[in-house]
Amino acid sequence: MVDDLTPEQLQALAALGSEHGLPADLEDNVVNALQQRRLIVAGTGWRVAMRAAITAAAAMLIFLLGVGTARWLPTASPPVAEVDRQFILLLLEPIDAVLDQAEEAERVVEYRAWAGGVAAQGRLVAGEKLSDDRHFVGPRLAGEIESASAERVTGFFVVRAETLQAALSLARECPHARHGGRIEVREIQPT
Amino acid sequence: MTAAPAIAQDSRPDRSLVQAYLHRRGEREFRSLYRRHGTALYRFAVLRVGVDAAEEVVQETWIRAARQLPEFRWGSSLRSWLTGITLNCCREALRRRKRERGLEIAPPVASPGAETRLDLARAVSKLPEGAREVLLLHDVEGFTHAEIGRLLGIEIGTAKSQLSRARAAVRRALDSTGEQRHG
Structure with a gap:
């Protein structure tokens, strides 16, 4: 293959930007930013270990308290990882699916455990169960299609993931899929 | 402004250094990683978004990297993974610039x-x-x-x-x- 650039031009290209060395104060700025976010822990030794243990214990206590009051989610999730993309996982169930109270309570425990795991990865943004009652605003569809659809959305989770594949992997692990429900995964487009 | 502390060059491979950093979120190990890869990331950011925005991009890159490192599975080199994060940060910076100024051409x-x-x-x-x-x-x-x-x-x-x-x-x-x- 004949390159369209001469060797001299390729050499100049490779050197492009090399005159811009790292700014002297950038390293300290980055370290400070990480310290503020506890991504660098100042100090060493048993004090750090003790502080980490206390933090972990406090987080666990908050998590357990949250589980007692929230429906699906722990009330205090760890900081959400700063992944660029967000996806909504729409939990679909057959329109005629009926759960008794015991089954529903069991499901809630399962979903909460799964959501807790996603939150622990810093990937959980939101999640709610939706009421079965549906109300519409705007023109009715011809033939009342909406009420005749085979599935309904019973809940949702919003998660952060690097890729669609990662979001699909999360969805596959959701207990909803194990119980025969379908999950529609759609990327949230920033506007 | 205080000068960055003098740290002897760490000869450990990236993976060992990252494990050591994650073990206790140590400053010394992080600075070693930064000094090993920072120049290349900064140069890439300068070429992509210009000198004015490059520092912010690089800082954001390291913040995201520090958060996501526990999930990094070493399917690529650390440099490649870090460059991917820088690339995303650059794209976001360019999108912001485009919204604010109506242009996207890196200077x-x-x-x-x-x-x-x-x-x-x-x-x-x-x-x-x-x-x-x-x-x-x-x-x-x-x-x-x-x-x-x-x-x-x-x-x-x-x-x-x-x-x-x-x-x-x-x-x-x-x-x-x-x-x-x-x-």
Whole structure:
């Protein structure tokens, strides 16, 4: 293959930007930013270990308290990882699916455990169960299609993931899929 | 402003250094990682978004990297993974700039007076988005087509053809500039 650039031009290209060395104060700025976010822990030794243990214990206590009051989610999730993309996982169930109270309570425990795991990865943004009652605003569809659809959305989770594949992997692990429900995964487009 | 502390160069491979950093989130290990990879990331950011925005991009890159490192599975080199994060941060910075100023062209970054490099930087800055990224990743940062394919989510063949088109476009731009200058 004949390159369209001469060797001299390729050499100049490779050197492009090399005159811009790292700014002297950038390293300290980055370290400070990480310290503020506890991504660098100042100090060493048993004090750090003790502080980490206390933090972990406090987080666990908050998590357990949250589980007692929230429906699906722990009330205090760890900081959400700063992944660029967000996806909504729409939990679909057959329109005629009926759960008794015991089954529903069991499901809630399962979903909460799964959501807790996603939150622990810093990937959980939101999640709610939706009421079965549906109300519409705007023109009715011809033939009342909406009420005749085979599935309904019973809940949702919003998660952060690097890729669609990662979001699909999360969805596959959701207990909803194990119980025969379908999950529609759609990327949230920033506007 | 305090100077960054003097730290002896750490010869451990990236993976060991990252494990040591994650073990206790230590400053020393982080600074070693920063010094090993920071220059390349900063240079890439400068070429992509310009000097003014490069520092912010690099800082954001390291914050995200520090958060996501526990999930990094070493399916690529650390440099490649970090460059991918920088790439995303650059794209976000460019989108913000486009919203605010209505343009997305990275400014030429060569030093004033360095005529050839300035011409080159101008020519690169005028390339289409995808072609520009492939050219910078391959010809400036030295990534292979396979690595570029993974970073940009494109086929190896696409990376090769984009590089070829990008080089041809740069060559045409340089020839045109030369003719204007000497004609």
